[in-house]
Amino acid sequence: MTLVPTSEQHEIIAYPKRHVRVAAGAGTGKTTTIVERLGAFVEGGTSPTRALGITFTVKAADELRNRLRERLASETDSEEVEVATYHGFATSILDEFGPLVGFEPSSLLLDDGHRSELGQLVLRSTPSNLDLTAMDARVADLLDLNDALDRHLLSTQQLIDGAPAHGDDRTMETWEKRIDLATVAATYRSEKERLGLIEFSDLIAKAVEVVTSYPDIAAELAARYDVVLLDEYQDTDPAQRILLTAIFGPSAAVTAVGDSDQTIYEWRGASLDNFDAFPEHFPRSDGEPTETLPLSLNRRSDRLIIDLANTIKAELPSIEGSEPLVPRPEAGDGSLVVAWFGSEREEAGWIAEDILRRHDDGTAFSDTAILVRKRAWIPLLVAALREFDIPTSVSDPGTLLQIPEVADVLAWLRIVSNPDAEPALLRILMGGQYRLGLADLNALKVHADTIDADSIMASVMTPSQVDGLSQTTASQLTRFAAIHEELMRYAQANTVANTINQIITTIGFWDEAAALRPGEATTARLNIARFVNVANGWRPIEGRPTVSRFLRYIDALNESGRDEALTPPTASVVDAVELTTVHGAKGLEWGTVYLPGLQADGFPMSARRHDDPDRHAMLLPYELRLDAEHLSELAATSGNSRKEHLTERNTQSEHRLAYVAVTRAKHTITMSGHVWQDHLKRPKKPSPYLLMARDVPGATIGPWVDEPGEPPTIAPFSDSDTVPDPLFGHDVGTAFRKIIADPTTVAADYPELVDAVSERTRQLTIEIGDLSEPTADPTPKPFSTAVTNLVALAQCPLKFKWVHHDKLPRRPSKAAVRGTEFHRKVELHNLGVISLDDALPASYDAVETDEAFVDEDWTPSDPWSVFEASRFAHMRARFTEAPFEFAIGSGSIRGKIDAIYEPSPGIWEIVDYKSGRPSADPARMVQLKAYAVAVADGAVSSETPEAMSVSFAYFGGTEAEEISEAVDDQWIAEAKIEIARLVDIGAEGPWTATPSPACRFCDFLVHCDAGKAFLTSDV
Structure with a gap:
């Protein structure tokens, strides 16, 4: 279809090749307009390779790239416009010129979880006067300050040097904390550099350093392009603006498209000054401000929706060229519905019913969205929709952890890590498997208080001692206690991902999923798989990958609300109602939109704190910011005057967010709120936005509660037990x-x-x-085995078969028990803790002592005494009992390394402790080879050593004996070949017998003709 541009679009498309700002209102076709503008340049002789398009997200970049290809298909055969994200453009500069400023292209990019982990490590190790009792808050402060420094291109020393010599007590106290934070931030930055880690903000800051330190490079970059398109420019931060002005300010024709009324990412560093002051930042060649052209004809929404959007827009300060939205000539009236309910559950239930009614009238679920101001409201809405069998798609980052099946697994993981995690414990006990009631919980709490326990877990573990529990409940708790103990033991010996898989199997998730409707079952499996994938891909920055560290990692990811890893996957079912936050909805549109939770203090939200740098140490002082001129009026205030200004800024931020929310709707928007909220004692009043909508001429008033009434009794949406069965009671x-x-x-x-x-x-x-006969699983699980079994495989494939595949009974081994006890003592010595429980043999890679390879006259000594006299007793292990798993060949290997020492920086020694004497069995080296490969491949830690060695340390004699080998790249390569060969044999065979003197002590000799023949021969 040929585009017939409006007069506004035509003016933008035909505007000369020089800087211009386009103030594009919501839904006005900005992408189409800038694509046509570039098409006009190409038709006028500009090569597509001389054009650059920059936008924010990868998805937006792909859309712009495809639209440009479609538009320019007839103009050029193979030449394409370069399209990148803002961070992608910075990365391309660093890939080419980064070494000039010390940037390593091989650096690993930190996500929010790892940023939090590194922040905590640095806070604990750097001397300061910061209050570390609230560690999560201090980590957030540190990361906020570090981000602000990068966005405003400041070093930590520049911030410290900016401290005033005097001021009021509160301001000076804030500066003391800020200097402490800056000192820790300096360590944080040096640790990133040491570990080869970077953040997104580093990409921009380093790219700026390149183009400002080397003006000739900036000129070279500018000379590559005649035309530059900057999309969503209102969301850029000051450092991004400096990067762009340094390169393109004096040369290429820059078209910046944005809408100051849609600046909703200030909390991520977006600066209102960038778009507002674009004419001054990118002036004309004669020095005068660049011109601004408007886009105001809305091509998306019907008239009532536009009327409401303009009502909200009128509350915001306007920039030159920004005009109210105008409906397209063929627009209908649309539908604007407002409703006010007694409780949030009534509101959610009514929304579900209304969606179902509209669906019955022909509105597709996929053309319907529910937008919320706070993520916390999503679970209640999902529950209401499920009550009416309405398919849902939750696309907001972080909401994966709130989905019931994932939340259940996460609750088990939390109590495995910390049995006193009562919120998680209560979720499990009150859930579908155990169904404890409030009376049961009260009995557990009373007993816990009686025995002076820290939590009710003490009562749960001894239900027979708790008064007031029924026999059924006591039996349930006994079963729970056994499962909990089993999972805790399992977690000590396995990786986090394996522990999660064990939890999933133990609680019967797969059986429950199979009982769901096909669509729900698929969604549930995808959600669990996404969570397991997060665990599989996680590695700590340093140290052991424990469950507790993983929980801190995902909590940090969840708190950030930015990482796509915790976004629920989208199934192939396309007809589903979308649930997301207003922030997550930016750039999207639906025919029907619901905007619930519109009560005062809900939306608009009141500021939890006023962002006053005189009161909060993680904020930069106004005078040190790159947009200081834009904030000069605010900087001149203090006390109540500043508080009033900051309150107004927060209100304007909420107005912009409301404007974005309303303009997502094409034909129908339904806005609602509620009087009573669960757990709150005071009734709520309608939001100003709800009242604005009600006052729009033509709005439809739905259910509306005039009086607050009594607060409702909290009840779940589905509670069939409250009504007795007519036959069974x-x-x-x-x-x-x-x-x-x-x-x-x-x-x-x-x-x-x-x-x-x-x-x-x-x-x-x-x-x-x-019913048909069940068929074999078409996708068998990939082969996986422990290092212990890998050694058995190297000794004798047939023995491995009887250990791993066709399992045969084995004799109890005193040597194994002795080895396990010894390993447990050494582990606790290295960790500096006392034993929680008896050690499990499976907790350690304890390869049995093969008596055939040691002296027959040998009498075991006390290995612990020998260890205490060895060098290892006085060395601090960098890693202790470090679990790992890595893929190789046609399967994978898992295990735990006894200890890894770092005698000097970057030099690691991998040590496996043995409670016996040195063995001549060559197969044993496979164990150390697997350990070295795990370390080299990053399966133990994201950091790998510069050099390493591997050692067996034997403590079964009168003194410690060591067998060591140096490890280099050739050694690792040969080890991988050998391990891959063994894994392939272990998975598929052949499992042939390999007789040796060890056959005399083999558990399976009675079944092995080859072994018996060997021992009766003369060999």
């Missing part, structure tokens, strides 16, 4: 179990059911007869 379970045990009781106890049961039994019998 409240005790359906007892009746069901009785009938299962003795079907004849149906006729005696429930004569009304005889005919129905007989008919249903007949139907089920027919259905069972029609």
Whole structure:
């Protein structure tokens, strides 16, 4: 279809090749306009390779790139416009010129979880006067300050040097904290450099350093382009603006497209000054401010929606060229519905019913969205929609952890890491598996108080001692305690991902998922798989990958609300209602939009704090910011005057967010709120936005509660137990179990059911007869084994088969028990803790002592005493019992390394402790080879050593004996070849016997003809 541009679009498309700002209102076709502008340049002789388009997200960049290809297809055969994100453009500069400013292209990019982890490590190790009792808050302060420094191109020393000599007590106290934070931030930055780590903000700051330190490079970059398109320019931060002006300010024709009314990412560093002051930042060649052209004809929304959007827009300060939205000539009136409910649950239920009604009238679920101001409201809405069997898609980062199936697994993981994590414990005990009631919890709490326990877990672990529990509840708790202990033991010996998989299997998730409707089952499996994938891909920056560290990592990811890793996956089912935050909805549109939670203090939200740098140490003083001139009026205020100014700035931020929310709708927007909120004692009043909408001529007033009434009783959406069954009463379970045990009781106890049961039994019998035989799993699990078994495989493949595949009984081994006890003592010595529980043999890679390879006259000594006299007793291990798993060949290897020492920086020694004497068995080296490969491949830590060695340390004699080998690249390569060969044999065979003197001590000798023949021969 040929575009017929409006007069506004035509003026922008035909504007000469020089700087211009385009003030594009919501839904006005800005992407189409800038694509056409570039098309006009190409038609006028500009080569596509001389043009550059920059936007914010990868998705937006892909869309712009595809639109340009479509538009320019007839103009050029192979030449394309370069399109990048703002960070991608900075990265391309660093890939080419980064070494000039010390940037390593191989640096690893930190996500928010790892940033938090590194921040905590640095805070603990750097001397300061900061209050570390609230560690999460201090980590957030540190990262906020570090980000602000990068966005405003400041070093930590420049910030410290900017401290005033005097001021009021509160301001000077804030500066003391800021200097402490800056000192820690300096260490944080040096640690990033040492570990080869970078952040997104580093990319921009380093690129700026390149173009400002080397003006000839800036000129070279500018000379590559005649035309530059900057999309969503209102969301850029000051450092990004400096990068762009340094390169393109004096040369290429820059078209900046944006809307100051949609600047909703100030909390991420976006500066209102960038778009507002673009004419001065990118002046004309004669020095005068650049011109601004408007785009105001809305091509998306109907009239009532535009009327409301303009009402909100009128509350915001306007920039030159920004005009109210104008509806397209063919726009309909649309629908604007407002409603006010007694409670949030009534509101959510009504929304679900209304969505279902509209769907029955022809509105697709996929053309419907629910936008919320706060993520916390999403679970309640999901529950309401599920009550009406409405398919949902939750696309907001962080909401994965709130989805019921993931939240259940996460709750188990939390109590495995910390048994006193009561919120997680209560979720499990009150959930579907155990169904404890408030009376049961009260009994547990009373008992915990009686025995002076820190949490109710002490009561849960000893239910027989708790008064007031029924026999059924006590049995349930006994079962829970056994599962919890089993999972805690498992977690000590396995990786985080394996522990999560064990939890999933133990709690029966796969069986529960199979019982769901096909669409729900697929969604549930995808959600769990996404969570497991996060765990599989996680490695700590330093140290052991423990469950507790993983929990801190995902909590930090979740808190950031920015990482796509915690966004629920989208199934192939396309017809689903979208739930997301208003921030997440920017750039999207739907035919029908619901905007719930519109009560005062809900939306608009009041500021939790006023961003006053005189009161908050993580904020930069106004005078040190790159946009200081824009903030000069605010900087001149103090006290109540500043508070009023900051309150107004927050209100304007909320207005911009409301404007974005309303303009997502094409035909219908329904806005609602509620009086009573769960757990709150005071009634709420309608939001100003809800009242604005009600006052728009033509708005439809739906259900509206005039009086607050009494707060409602909290109840879940589905609670069938509250209504007694007409036949069985409240005790359906007892009746069901009785009938299962003795079907004849149906006729005696429930004569009304005889005919129905007989008919249903007949139907089920027919259905069972029609069932096909189960087929084999078409996708068997990939081969995986422990290092211990890998050694057995190297010794004798047939022995491995009987250990791993066709498992045969094995004799108890005193040597194994002795080795496990010894390993446990050494582990606790290295960790500096006392034992929580008896050690499990499976907790360690304890390869058995092969008596055939040691002296027959040897009598075991006390290995612990020998260890205490060795060099290892006085060395601090960098890693202790470090779990790992890595893929190789046709499978994977897992295990735990006893200890890794770092005798000098970058030099690692991998040590495996043995409670026996040195062995001549060559197969044992496979264990150290697997350990070295795990370290080299980053399966133990994201950091790898500059050089390493591997050692067996034997403590079974009168003194420690060591067997060591140096490791280099050739050694690793040969080790990988050998391990891959063994893994392939372990997975597929052949499992041939390899007789040796060790056959005399093999558990399986009675089954092995080859072994018996070897021992009876003369060999």
